Amino acid sequence: MSFIKAHIETLATSRRNFLLGSAAGLGATALPGFRPALADAHGPTMAWSYRNRSNPYWNAIASGGEAFVKSLGADPEELVHLINEGSSEKSLADVVALLAKTNGNLALAIDANDGPNGRPVVEAVAEAGGYVCTIWNKTADLHPWDFGDNYVAHASWSSVDPADKSARIVFDAMGGKGRVVGLGGIASNPPAIERQQGMMNALKDYPDIELLDYQPANWDTQKAAEVMGSFLTRFGDIDGVICASDTMAFGALEALRGEGLVGQTKVGGYDGTKQAVELILKGEMSTTVDTNPFWAGGALLSLAWHAAIGAFKPSEEPQEHREFFGPSIIISEADAADFKANYIDSTPEYDWTDFWGPTTPAL
């Protein structure tokens, strides 16, 4: 599993393979030149708009944003947090208010809360002359390249390919043969659909593995434990269970623990949570997938900020630099220790100008 090592090396050596596209004159030597401008009180206001900080995912996003602000030599508290608490109306109203306050001198990264809210947010920012990056929520017809430079980029995460790869880790741990069951998220959620699809794709290459059943457990630990118990009644011996989230993997694992089957039945999760990584190290789980929200929090804000100060011109970038899938890290037993050391026990040092460096293949 050299994937992780290669990934970490890529970050550590700060390779700027895609750095700023063709923006010549913006090499490493030019970067220190920006720093005084950042500390300058007249630089653009930086803001992250998201749901709230009590959720580990959004907390990591916000921390990444603060790390970027700090990397500019500024006080992390200068980052403005617009908390929408799951309300699209509040999300838009906060953005409009901040645009008015800053006269449009704003670098904003935002999850617009739902798809339809993406357009009014982007239009408001573009009209005021600010710069915005979006993640996750936007409609399919909304594209950064339709707004000149002001809508800098959009990032989301596809689960299909990572779910495919992580399912293969479980199948390999089963010795490439046997009987497997699946626990999915809420059936109508896009990540739930994508993660099931990824597993189905991987299954095609394993003719000796039989998928007994795939049932939704609604991302819920207790429900997953109950469904897994029922699976054990119905099928008897089960060699592997693929779960669309770590929360459900924990439930499946405890159902197995009640039957003394931990370690025998291989368990795969998703989301790269700390506990899942620790369970992989203990040999109780086989894999999980991390989407690196900390990187997303810094990188998206960095893109908006660098566009706002004119460090690069978004409209000169290719489309795959403006709408892209963020990076996913597949963690297995072989690299769980590395991942824990580099991503959980410490925070990687990112080069926030290497915007597209660590991402998986673009759209």
Added chain:
Amino acid sequence: MALSDTTSSLAGAPGSGIYREAIVKWAPLLVLLVLIAFFAIMEPRFLSVRNFARIGISSAPALMVAIGVTFIIIMGSIDLSMEGTVSVSAILFAFAFLALGGTLASWAWLAVPMALIAGGFIGFLNGLIHIKLKIPSFMASLAMGFVGTGFALLLTGGDRIRIEDELFRSLLTVRWLNFPIMCYVALLFVLIAWFIQSRTTLGRNFYAVGGGEELAHASGLNVNRVRLMGFMLAGIFYAVGALLAVGRIGIAETATGNNFMFVSITSVVVGGTALWGGIGGVWNTVVGVLIVNVINNGMVVIGLPGWLQDGVLGLLVIAAVVLSTDRKSVSFVK
């Protein structure tokens, strides 16, 4: 002569009346047996001891929560705070357990009574708000449930806390006669609840309040005090449910309380305890929880597709309520 007339009218009319009463009394159990027979015919493995143990594991935490709310429903009130109470109790237990040593073999066992006290205290607050501010129990408890969930989130910051002590986890991992210890713990608390219901003044007062609050009040009963005690008792049972839920999955988190509201209220009603109060009891709830969990387990065991399960569960619950509650005495439903 007058005396015998009174007794005969108290006992109910002979013949069809007694027959009907017996059916009403045993209907929930019949529903449960029919369901078990149905799933067993569809898939013989449903009938194995190991599967009953699995149903027991999934029922135990929900049973404790459902018994707690049974007392409230008997009084004709409702308590919707269980999700928040379960989460807070579970998290406080986990924090205390880890802080005091992290294994039942140390002072950490104190975390168990502390969790029960926490649950009782939340129930007490719940009842106090309901009585003193004169807010309907529906609204007061729903609001307290949100406060509880919010408080749980504040405590954990969205993190989950793992309890890995093997002694505590023996609730799930150690089996006596094929059933894990948590099933026996649940049974013990069912017996305690049954004792409270049938052998204590408090238990009888719950029925008095539910059967006719004005009458109970006019007879000199301190109705508010009974209500307060009821909510406290419910809170303690929610905390027991929280402990079993943590024992089952080894994790305490804000989401520990999820789904308990639907499962517990449904179970109580399916078991034949009437939402208008005064009718039903602990054993009805035991049967109700088993009905809901047998349906949930059975649907997966017979291989019903996932997208059908929620709909089928809803229909089966309606059917079970129709079959197991006595609606003849009710002139209107609100």
